[in-house]
Amino acid sequence: MPSSPPASVDDALRVLTAGTVHCIDADELAKKLTSGRRLRVKFGIDPTASDIHLGHTVVLHKLRQFQDLGHLAVLIIGDFTARVGDPTGRSATRPALTAAEVDVHARTYVDQVRSVLDFSPDRLELVHNADWLERMDMADVLRLTGRTTVARIMERDDFANRFRDGVAIALSELLYPLLQGTDSVEVAADVELGGTDQLFNMLMGRQLQNAADQEPQVVITMPLLEGLDGEKKMSKSLGNAVGIAEAPAEQFGKLMSIPDQLMPRYFALATGWLPDQVEATTAALADGSLAPVAAKRLLGRTVADLYHGAGAGAGAESEFDRVFKAHDVPSEIATCSVARPEFPMRLARLLAVAGLVPSNKEGRRKIEQGGVRIAGERVTDPDLEVDADTIDEQTLQVGKRAWARIQITQ
RNA sequence: GGGUCCGUACCCGAGAGGCCAAAGGGAACUGGCUGUAAUCCAGUUGCGCAAGCUACGGGGGUUCGAAUCCCUCCGGGCCCA
Numbered sequence: 087m088p089s090s091p092p093a094s095v096d097d098a099l100r101v102l103t104a105g106t107v108h109c110i111d112a113d114e115l116a117k118k119l120t121s122g123r124r125l126r127v128k129f130g131i132d133p134t135a136s137d138i139h140l141g142h143t144v145v146l147h148k149l150r151q152f153q154d155l156g157h158l159a160v161l162i163i164g165d166f167t168a169r170v171g172d173p174t175g176r177s178a179t180r181p182a183l184t185a186a187e188v189d190v191h192a193r194t195y196v197d198q199v200r201s202v203l204d205f206s207p208d209r210l211e212l213v214h215n216a217d218w219l220e221r222m223d224m225a226d227v228l229r230l231t232g233r234t235t236v237a238r239i240m241e242r243d244d245f246a247n248r249f250r251d252g253v254a255i256a257l258s259e260l261l262y263p264l265l266q267g268t269d270s271v272e273v274a275a276d277v278e279l280g281g282t283d284q285l286f287n288m289l290m291g292r293q294l295q296n297a298a299d300q301e302p303q304v305v306i307t308m309p310l311l312e313g314l315d316g317e318k319k320m321s322k323s324l325g326n327a328v329g330i331a332e333a334p335a336e337q338f339g340k341l342m343s344i345p346d347q348l349m350p351r352y353f354a355l356a357t358g359w360l361p362d363q364v365e366a367t368t369a370a371l372a373d374g375s376l377a378p379v380a381a382k383r384l385l386g387r388t389v390a391d392l393y394h395g396a397g398a399g400a401g402a403e404s405e406f407d408r409v410f411k412a413h414d415v416p417s418e419i420a421t422c423s424v425a426r427p428e429f430p431m432r433l434a435r436l437l438a439v440a441g442l443v444p445s446n447k448e449g450r451r452k453i454e455q456g457g458v459r460i461a462g463e464r465v466t467d468p469d470l471e472v473d474a475d476t477i478d479e480q481t482l483q484v485g486k487r488a489w490a491r492i493q494i495t496q
Numbered sequence: 497g498g499g500u501c502c503g504u505a506c507c508c509g510a511g512a513g514g515c516c517a518a519a520g521g522g523a524a525c526u527g528g529c530u531g532u533a534a535u536c537c538a539g540u541u542g543c544g545c546a547a548g549c550u551a552c553g554g555g556g557g558u559u560c561g562a563a564u565c566c567c568u569c570c571g572g573g574c575c576c577a
Contacts, residue, residue: 343533343534345535379534382531382532383532411531445542446543446544446545447542448540451526451540452525452526455527455539456527457527485526486526
């Protein structure tokens with residue numbers, strides 16, 4: 087994936103600023119790069135959830151680009167801040183997590199980050215912000231909170247909106263930007279990366295670094311990637327996310343379902359590609375030399391390869407064709423064992439027993455809607471009863487994506 | 497401390513004693529079409545084979561009948577101090 091390091095500062099700048107929304111500011115970044123120093127590039131994550139999806143990788147890929155250019159990624163696990171809860175984008179106070187929950191999340195998180203970042207010791211520093219935040223006493227807190235004003239904090243949209251709409255804001259949430267800023271001082275960050283929603287917090291880092299007589303960090307924000315619906319930002323709770331730990335076939339299929347106009351965005355933000363490749367692909371798509379369906383397949387393969395190794399994408403693609411073009415059953419489907427005395431049984435119920443539908447009633451509905459097949463043959467009678475011998479070793483299908491093979495026991 | 501408002505299905509949200517298994521939207525699901533698990537169009541969406549059962553924050557009450565009225569508890573918002 088990474089090419090050889092660009093020779094000049096200009097080349098580096100071009101790569102590093104590609105796809106960014108803010109870079110505050112570019113001149114400072116150029117100066118830092120010109121110094122020839124290995125820059126300390128901070129990225130903080132709060133382990134409030136453990137699954138990383140493509141939305142999270144947008145910033146991670148940018149961080150990787152810094153690493154590939156010889157800089158040091160300073161990955162901050164926000165084990166302390168996770169307990170406060172980042173108010174960003176929240177319309178309500180985040181539920182507090184226990185230290186134990188945070189710890190579990192942090193471990194899985196780091197495991198998944200390995201697939202994007204370079205974990206060589208000279209390219210990555212991993213720290214936990216509880217190491218310094220937990221040690222602060224009341225005097226430290228007063229000193230810290232004295233560095234900004236209520237008006238300044240309330241400028242943040244999240245806070246302003248919630249205040250205006252009469253939604254609760256916990257006092258601790260107001261402190262969040264200060265904590266994140268403190269992290270920047272502690273790790274002496276040269277650059278901080280984050281999503282656009284982090285702009286305010288990251289700028290607070292500059293302010294605090296100034297106060298601590300440090301050279302302020304360059305703040306770089308990346309866009310928030312839209313989810314599969316193409317509307318809302320990708321988030322697991324909205325159900326529009328592609329997890330990086332998901333099976334390749336799942337990733338491929340999900341990516342095939344994104345709206346066409348979203349493809350350039352995903353190429354730019356979710357593939358880890360360098361600007362040249364992104365531009366070439368996007369241009370080909372625009373001038374018609376790359377068909378939309380081919381581009382989407384390329385996207386799906388690229389992402390699957392990225393997280394499951396080269397070849398995973400091709401495998402996912404052929405499986406996809408098998409199931410959705412040839413309407414064949416998948417190469418591997420779950421087997422469901424049912425005891426012989428249970429039969430004869432209504433098919434609607436069997437579907438529920440096999441876990442293909444949540445209830446008998448739903449099974450009946452699916453049959454009425456023409457969504458149920460036995461061994462490829464559509465079933466139309468919602469009251470159909472099946473007996474053990476005819477159903478043994480047969481494949482049941484509900485809709486386009488759910489199968490089970492029935493096996494009779496005893 | 498005082499006042500006041502709110503809590504409805506996966507989410508948002510209407511309903512203000514019976515016509516309420518509960519409008520509408522989102523979401524999801526099924527079918528048709530297709531380059532796709534896209535778009536578009538149509539349909540479905542508590543459980544039960546059924547009689548029926550459970551459900552509108554929890555508990556209790558009024559009533560022939562309660563999501564709707566009363567009491568109480570829990571959770572939350574705002575205002576005044």
